[in-house]
Amino acid sequence: MRVLVFGQTGQVAQELARRLPAGMTAEFLGRDRADLSDPAACAAAVRASHADAVINAAAWTAVDKAETDEAAAHVVNAAAPAAMAQECAALGLPFLHVSTDYVFDGAGTLAFRPDDATDPQNAYGRTKRAGEVAINDSGARALILRTSWVVSAHGANFVKTMLRLGASRDSLNVVADQIGAPTPAAAIADALFTAARAMANGQAGGVYHFAGAPDISWADFARAIMAGAGLGCAINDIPTSDYPTPAKRPLNSRLDCSAFERDFGVARPDWQAGLSDILYELGGAA
Numbered sequence: 640m641r642v643l644v645f646g647q648t649g650q651v652a653q654e655l656a657r658r659l660p661a662g663m664t665a666e667f668l669g670r671d672r673a674d675l676s677d678p679a680a681c682a683a684a685v686r687a688s689h690a691d692a693v694i695n696a697a698a699w700t701a702v703d704k705a706e707t708d709e710a711a712a713h714v715v716n717a718a719a720p721a722a723m724a725q726e727c728a729a730l731g732l733p734f735l736h737v738s739t740d741y742v743f744d745g746a747g748t749l750a751f752r753p754d755d756a757t758d759p760q761n762a763y764g765r766t767k768r769a770g771e772v773a774i775n776d777s778g779a780r781a782l783i784l785r786t787s788w789v790v791s792a793h794g795a796n797f798v799k800t801m802l803r804l805g806a807s808r809d810s811l812n813v814v815a816d817q818i819g820a821p822t823p824a825a826a827i828a829d830a831l832f833t834a835a836r837a838m839a840n841g842q843a844g845g846v847y848h849f850a851g852a853p854d855i856s857w858a859d860f861a862r863a864i865m866a867g868a869g870l871g872c873a874i875n876d877i878p879t880s881d882y883p884t885p886a887k888r889p890l891n892s893r894l895d896c897s898a899f900e901r902d903f904g905v906a907r908p909d910w911q912a913g914l915s916d917i918l919y920e921l922g923g924a925a
C-alpha cells in the first residue's frame with residue numbers, strides 16, 4: 640500500500656516517516672514540493688502520486704499568528720485540504736486529515752463528542768473548522784481526526800518549552816484552568832496508519848477524536864515533565880486570565896475518543912508513557 644503524505648518536518652509528519660508499518664510505502668511532500676499556500680499545486684500532487692491513500696499532516700499551526708493573518712492561514716488550513724479532498728474524491732482515494740480541539744468553544748467540563756456543535760473561539764480554530772467543512776463537502780471518503788496538545792521530541796511543543804525553561808528557572812507560572820490531553824505525535828501517526836489501511840480496505844471515514852489519556856491541566860502536565868526530566872523547577876498554578884495571548888484558548892479541551900476506539904480499535908494512548916519516550920529520546924530522562 641502506497642501513501643502520499645503532505646508534510647515532512649512537522650511533529651506528526653516526522654513520526655509518520657519513522658513509524659511506517661511493514662507493507663506500506665510513503666512519499667512525504669515538504670513545502671518545497673507542495674506548498675499549501677497553493678491549493679491547485681496540492682491537487683496536482685495528489686493526481687501525480689498514484690497513491691492508495693492521502694494523509695494531510697501539514698497545517699498552519701501558529702495559533703497566535705493566525706489572529707493577524709487569518710486569510711493566509713485559511714488558505715493553508717482550509718483551501719488546500721479542500722483541494723486535496725476534491726482530488727481524492729475524483730480519484731476514489733481515502734483522504735485522512737488532522738484537525739483540532741480548537742474547533743470547539745471550550746465551554747463546560749464534559750468531553751466533546753465528534754458530532755457536538757463547533758464554535759471556534761480563535762482564527763486558527765475557524766480556519767481548521769473551515770477545512771473540516773470543505774472536506775466533508777468534497778464527497779471524498781475522508782477521515783478527520785481531531786487531536787489536542789501534540790507533543791514529540793521534535794519541533795516546537797510544550798514539552799520542549801518546559802524543558803528549556805525548567806533548566807534555567809527555579810519556578811514557572813503555568814495555567815491550571817485549561818484541561819485537555821497531551822497526545823504523542825507517535826500515537827497519532829500509528830492511528831493514521833491504522834485508519835488508512837482500514838479505509839483502503841473499504842471502511843468508511845467520518846469525524847473522529849483521538850487524544851492521549853488521562854485529561855490533565857497544563858500546570859499538572861508541566862509538573863509531570865519536570866519530574867520526568869529530574870528538574871527541580873517548581874510550577875505555580877495561574878489562571879488563564881494571568882497569561883494573556885493574542886488567540887483565546889478553550890478552557891475545556893477534553894475529547895471523547897470512544898468512537899475511534901470502537902470503529903478502528905485504537906484506544907487513547909497513555910501520554911505518560913509517551914512523555915517517557917520523548918524524554919528518553921531527548922536524553923533528559925532522570
Ligand SMILES: NC(=O)C1=CN([C@@H]2O[C@H](COP(=O)(O)OP(=O)(O)OC[C@H]3O[C@@H](n4cnc5c(N)ncnc54)[C@H](O)[C@@H]3O)[C@@H](O)[C@H]2O)C=CC1
Binds near residue numbers: 700788
Ligand atoms: N501542535 C498541536 O498541539 C496540535 C496540532 N493539531 C493539528 O495536528 C496536525 C499536525 O500538527 P503538528 O505536526 O503538531 O504541526 P507542526 O507545526 O509540527 O507541523 C506543521 C507542518 O506543516 C507544514 N506547513 C506549514 N505551512 C505549510 C505550507 N504553506 N505548505 C506546506 N507545508 C506547510 C510545516 O512546515 C510543518 O512541517 C495539524 O493539522 C494541526 O493543526 C491539532 C491539535 C493540536
